[in-house]
Amino acid sequence: xxxxxxxxxxxxxxxxxxxxxxxxxxxxxxxxxxxxxxxxxxxxxxxxxxxxxxxxxxxxxxxxxxxxxxxxxxxxxxxxxxxxxxxxxxxxxxxxxxxxxxxxxxxxxxxxxxxxxxxxxxxxxxxxxxxxxxxxxxxxxxxxxxxxxxxxxxxxxxxxxxxxxxxxxxxxxxxxxxxxxxxxxxxxxxxxxxxxxxxxxxxxxxxxxxxxxxxxxxxxxxxxxxxxxxxxxxxxxxxxxxxxxxxxxxxxxxxxxxxxxxxxxxxxxxxxxxxxxxxxxxxxxxxxxxxxxxxxxxxxxxxxxxxxxxxxxxxxxxxxxxxxxxxxxxxxxxxxxxxxxxxxxxxxxxxxxxxxxxxxxxxxxxxxxxxxxxxxxxxxxxxxxxxxxxxxxxxxxxxxxxxxxxxxxxxxxxxxxxxxxxxxxxxxxxxxxxxxxxxxxxxxxxxxxxxxxxxxxxxxxxxxxxxxxxxxxxxxxxxxxxxxxxxxxxxxxxxxxxxxxxxxxxxxxxxxxxxxxxxxxxxxxxxxxxxxxxxxxxxxxxxxxxxxxxxxxxxxxxxxxxxxxxxxxxxxxxxxxxxxxxxxxxxxxxxxxxxxxxxxxxxxxxxxxxxx
Amino acid sequence: xxxxxxxxxxxxxxxxxxxxxxxxxxxxxxxxxxxxxxxxxxxxxxxxxxxxxxxxxxxxxxxxxxxxxxxxxxxxxxxxxxxxxxxxxxxxxxxx
Numbered sequence: 001x002x003x004x005x006x007x008x009x010x011x012x013x014x015x016x017x018x019x020x021x022x023x024x025x026x027x028x029x030x031x032x033x034x035x036x037x038x039x040x041x042x043x044x045x046x047x048x049x050x051x052x053x054x055x056x057x058x059x060x061x062x063x064x065x066x067x068x069x070x071x072x073x074x075x076x077x078x079x080x081x082x083x084x085x086x087x088x089x090x091x092x093x094x095x096x097x098x099x100x101x102x103x104x105x106x107x108x109x110x111x112x113x114x115x116x117x118x119x120x121x122x123x124x125x126x127x128x129x130x131x132x133x134x135x136x137x138x139x140x141x142x143x144x145x146x147x148x149x150x151x152x153x154x155x156x157x158x159x160x161x162x163x164x165x166x167x168x169x170x171x172x173x174x175x176x177x178x179x180x181x182x183x184x185x186x187x188x189x190x191x192x193x194x195x196x197x198x199x200x201x202x203x204x205x206x207x208x209x210x211x212x213x214x215x216x217x218x219x220x221x222x223x224x225x226x227x228x229x230x231x232x233x234x235x236x237x238x239x240x241x242x243x244x245x246x247x248x249x250x251x252x253x254x255x256x257x258x259x260x261x262x263x264x265x266x267x268x269x270x271x272x273x274x275x276x277x278x279x280x281x282x283x284x285x286x287x288x289x290x291x292x293x294x295x296x297x298x299x300x301x302x303x304x305x306x307x308x309x310x311x312x313x314x315x316x317x318x319x320x321x322x323x324x325x326x327x328x329x330x331x332x333x334x335x336x337x338x339x340x341x342x343x344x345x346x347x348x349x350x351x352x353x354x355x356x357x358x359x360x361x362x363x364x365x366x367x368x369x370x371x372x373x374x375x376x377x378x379x380x381x382x383x384x385x386x387x388x389x390x391x392x393x394x395x396x397x398x399x400x401x402x403x404x405x406x407x408x409x410x411x412x413x414x415x416x417x418x419x420x421x422x423x424x425x426x427x428x429x430x431x432x433x434x435x436x437x438x439x440x441x442x443x444x445x446x447x448x449x450x451x452x453x454x455x456x457x458x459x460x461x462x463x464x465x466x467x468x469x470x471x472x473x474x475x476x477x478x479x480x481x482x483x484x485x486x487x488x489x490x491x492x493x494x495x496x497x498x499x500x501x502x503x504x505x506x507x508x509x510x511x512x513x514x515x516x517x518x519x520x521x522x523x524x525x526x527x528x529x530x531x532x533x534x535x536x537x538x539x540x541x542x543x544x545x546x547x548x549x550x551x552x553x554x555x556x557x558x559x560x561x562x563x564x565x566x567x568x569x570x571x572x573x574x575x576x577x578x579x580x581x582x583x584x585x586x587x588x589x590x591x592x593x594x595x596x597x598x599x600x601x602x603x604x605x606x607x608x609x610x611x612x
Numbered sequence: 613x614x615x616x617x618x619x620x621x622x623x624x625x626x627x628x629x630x631x632x633x634x635x636x637x638x639x640x641x642x643x644x645x646x647x648x649x650x651x652x653x654x655x656x657x658x659x660x661x662x663x664x665x666x667x668x669x670x671x672x673x674x675x676x677x678x679x680x681x682x683x684x685x686x687x688x689x690x691x692x693x694x695x696x697x698x699x700x701x702x703x704x705x706x707x708x
Contacts, residue, residue, distance in 0.1 A: 081640060100642050106698065107616050110634060113693040113700035114619035116680060120691050121626045124706035130684065 003029055147434065147446045148482040149467070155201045157182060157474025158209065161194045165470025167221040168459035172229045175461045177202055177210065178468055180476050183218035183237055185265075185456075190218070198222055198234070200246070203478065212250050215242050221269045227277035231294070235266025235282055243294050254297040261300075262286050268323030273330060281325070283335055287317025289345075304355050306335055306343055318343070324370040326377050332357075334380065336367030342382055344393070360391055362399050369413040369458075375420035375493060379500050383413030388425050388435075392504040397511050400503035403435070404442065412457045418464035418486055420496040426455035426469055434485060438495050445485070450477050628705045630688060635659060635699040642698070654690075658701055662694050 005028060085092045100106055155178070157163060163182040171177035181198045184190040198219045199209030213219070217238040225231040232244045239262035243254040262284035272279040278294040279301075287307070290300035307317045322336035331348045340363035349355045365385035372380040378393045379400070386406045389399035408429040416422035421437040425444075430451045433444035453472040460467050464486040467479045624632050624645055633644035635655040644651040662681055669678040681692040684706075693700040 081638075096640075097642055100636060101616070106634075106642070109695045109698045110616045110700065111619060113695055113698070114623060117623060117691060117693045117700055117702050118626070120680065120682065121623065121629060121702065121704055124689060124704055125627050128706060 145482060145484050147436070147439075147485050149432075149434065149446060149448055149479045149485070151450070151477055152466070152480050153203065153206050153478040155180070155206045155209075155476040155478070158199075159195045159197070159474070161191050162473040163194060163218070164456050164472045165474050165476050167219075167223075167457055168468050168470055168476065169222050169224045169232075170459060170461050170468070172224050172226045175463070175466070176204075178459075178476065178478075179213075179222045179224060179232060180470060181219040181222035181234060182474055183220050183265075185220070194218070200232075201476070211246055213244050213252075214250050215252055216240075216255070220265050220267060223269050223271060223280075225271050225277060227271075233269050233271060233280050233294075235269040235284075237265045239263055239266060239284060239286070241266065241269065241280075241282055241290075241292055241297060243297060254294060256292065256300075257298045260298070262288060262290065264319065267321045268335075270323055270325045272325065273327040281323070281333070283320035283323040285319030285321060285338055287314055287319055289320060289323070289333075289335060304345065306337065306356075308341065308343060308356060308359050321366045322368060322370040324372060324380065326372045329372075329377055334370055334372075336370040336382060336384070338366040340364055340367060340384060342367060342370060342380075342391070358396055360396055360399075362389055362391075362402075363387070365409075368411055369425075371413070371415055373415050373420060373500075374417050376497055376500060381413055381415055381423055383410045383425055386410060388413050388423070390500070390503075392500060392507070395504050395507040395511065397514070398507060400500065400507050401437075401441070411455060412469075414458055414460050416460060416464050416486070417462055419488055420493055421499070422485060424458055424460060424467060426450075426458045428454040430455055430471065432458070432467070432469055432479070434481065436485065437499060438489065438492055448479070450479070451475060623702060626704070630703040630705055632703075633701045635701060637697045646703075654701060654703075655699075658690070658692055659699060662692050662699060666694065 081087045081093075081096075085096050087093060157165070159182075163184050165180050166183050166185060167181040169179045171179070177200055179198070179200045182195075183198075184194060196215055196218045198213045198215070200211040200213070202210040213222075213232070213234070215234060215236055217236040217240065219234040219242070220237055221235040223233045225233065230246045232246070234242045234244065236242055238258070240258055241256040241261060242252045244250070245253045262282065263286040264284045266282050266284045268283040270281060271277075272281060272291075276293075276295075279291065280294065281289060281291045283289045283306075287305055289304045289306065291302040292300050305312050305314055305317050306320055307313050309316055318337035318339050318341060320335045321338050324334040324336070326332075331346055333345055333347060335343045335345065337343065340361060342360040344357045344360070345355050346357050347355070349357075360382075363382065363384035367382050367384035369383035370380065372378075380391055380393075382389050382391060382399070386409060388403045388410055390401040391399045403425075406427060408427045408431075411426050411428055413423060413425040416424065419436075422445075423435050423437075425433045425435065427433065430449055430453055432448045432450050432455065434446040434448075436445035439445050450469055451471050451473075453475075455469050455471050457470045458467065459469075465480055465483075467481065468476055469479070470476045620632055620634075620643060623629060631644070631646040631650075633646065633651055633654065634642045635658070636642055639655050639659045641651045641655045646654075661683075662678075665681055666678045669676050678694060681694065683690040683692075688703055688705045691702045691704065693702075
């Protein structure tokens with residue numbers, strides 16, 4: 001279809017001026033759409049086209065003329081001699097130079113510059129300012145950041161009836177899991193319906209425990225096997241030992257028979273370093289320490305009774321409340337008792353009596369924690385009553401270092417595995433103390449209030465950065481310590497070891513002195529046949545008190561009588577008599593003072609009692 | 613003139629001084645205690661450097677002016693005292 005418009009114009013009208021005028025619109029062509037044509041096409045839906053809203057530009061290259069470049073150095077051979085002087089002619093140059101030197105300006109300039117220059121030369125000779133002053137000291141001083149710790153995570157007991165978290169154990173590989181033992185330690189006051197379950201938590205998930213362990217009696221202690229990370233050992237409230245394999249499920253895999261187990265709750269269980277990795281031992285307040293082999297758990301392989309009189313009497317035995325075993329000293333182990341005594345024992349002794357090597361007493365209450373220093377195994381930490389004490393195996397009479405008495409009972413303690421001078425303690429008021437012996441010895445370096453209820457147990461992860469503590473309501477808090485507390489400072493090992501040695505020496509000296517004094521006393525007592533002397537040596541307190549009182553009053557009365565006699569001799573006026581008696585009383589006061597000054601030490605003490 | 617001699621002699625006699633030279637504004641060494649080739653090298657190079665340093669100081673602060681230039685290298689220290697027309701150059705070994 002062609003669209004055609006015919007434009008007709010007369011020849012005479014060519015070149016005529018155009019007169020434009022308005023005209024109505026005319027419809028020239030009307031082409032209606034032909035729907036049949038659409039059959040020739042296929043609809044494309046959707047249509048994908050690129051659209052850009054920008055100015056359209058074009059690219060064009062042009063080649064410029066080549067520019068030659070060359071790199072070369074400039075060598076200055078001879079100065080800018082004036083034109084008349086030929087630099088090669090020696091005479092001319094000398095003449096020129098001489099001329100310049102005669103110039104006054106030259107002279108003045110050189111004098112001036114010379115003085116400045118001399119100053120700098122002398123300066124250089126006096127001090128070498130670019131000298132390395134601190135070559136010997138390597139590195140910058142460690143930035144002193146204040147020790148700090150922050151809570152990372154909190155794991156709450158999902159049970160409704162809250163139980164105390166009594167023991168924590170970190171997973172041996174990678175420390176990603178934490179096993180917590182829950183039980184109620186109040187004697188016969190466990191609430192009805194309290195669940196016996198203990199949990200293994202994954203650190204990433206604080207909402208739900210990963211695995212629940214179901215014993216027949218609540219677990220007091222729980223330990224991962226360091227050789228096999230699927231096996232756990234638990235000590236029960238009823239005295240049995242139970243063993244779990246996490247691959248097999250949450251029910252007990254092995255359980256000791258109740259006849260041969262402990263009679264009291266099992267407070268300490270530790271795995272032993274053995275080739276089979278199945279040996280462990282446990283301690284309980286019934287005074288027995290038992291060795292077990294997991295494969296045959298129905299009976300203990302060995303039993304030792306904690307009787308310090310070495311008579312193997314169960315009635316005399318001390319209840320064990322904490323157990324310590326260091327794999328580097330495989331034959332020795334230590335037991336902390338309820339009576340505040342630490343018993344050091346040797347497993348390989350031939351007779352049972354020799355098993356108990358020595359005792360250390362110093363606490364007033366049960367020893368809740370006992371651990372050797374991972375760097376210096378001769379020193380160990382005990383935590384009990386209101387103090388934490390550090391002992392040395394050499395000094396048996398007393399601890400070498402101790403903290404002051406705190407306001408609340410200490411419940412658990414542990415050394416840091418990376419720093420020999422750092423240890424942690426938890427208290428019954430919910431605070432966690434971090435002690436740094438290199439920094440300060442009388443106060444904790446950091447004291448944190450972890451929760452409002454009492455904290456019962458504490459466990460440090462092997463890297464030394466993370467600490468887990470369990471509280472009375474079953475809440476386990478995970479804390480991270482600042483790097484200054486978890487990285488070994490330079491010289492720290494030396495400082496810590498010298499500190500321990502120094503304190504041990506001090507204690508030894510004191511011990512020696514005590515021994516001397518005791519020997520002297522004994523010597524005196526043995527030397528005399530006098531019975532009275534013997535009685536005095538026996539140090540009966542009551543007798544001494546009455547004796548001292550007697551002597552005191554005797555002396556006073558004799559003085560008084562003397563004064564009265566003198567007063568009677570002179571001519572007494574009634575007033576004077578009273579004055580004299582007053583004076584006598586005053587004299588009495590003075591005499592008393594004198595008596596106190598001259599009194600013996602023992603007598604003096606008694607006198608103080610009398611006066612109060 | 614004798615004062616000039618004295619001054620230069622005194623400078624040369626200080627501990628550690630290796631060489632002294634006076635160079636004029638065109639780079640011609642007027643007085644020197646080192647051999648010719650070394651002197652010429654020092655004169656030419658240090659002259660340019662001094663000019664550059666001076667102009668740098670001036671560029672940063674037009675009120676300022678360079679009073680002294682010290683170049684410390686591993687082996688020795690080169691000290692340049694500039695003036696309008698002359699340069700006094702001293703090479704010293706300051707290490708004790």
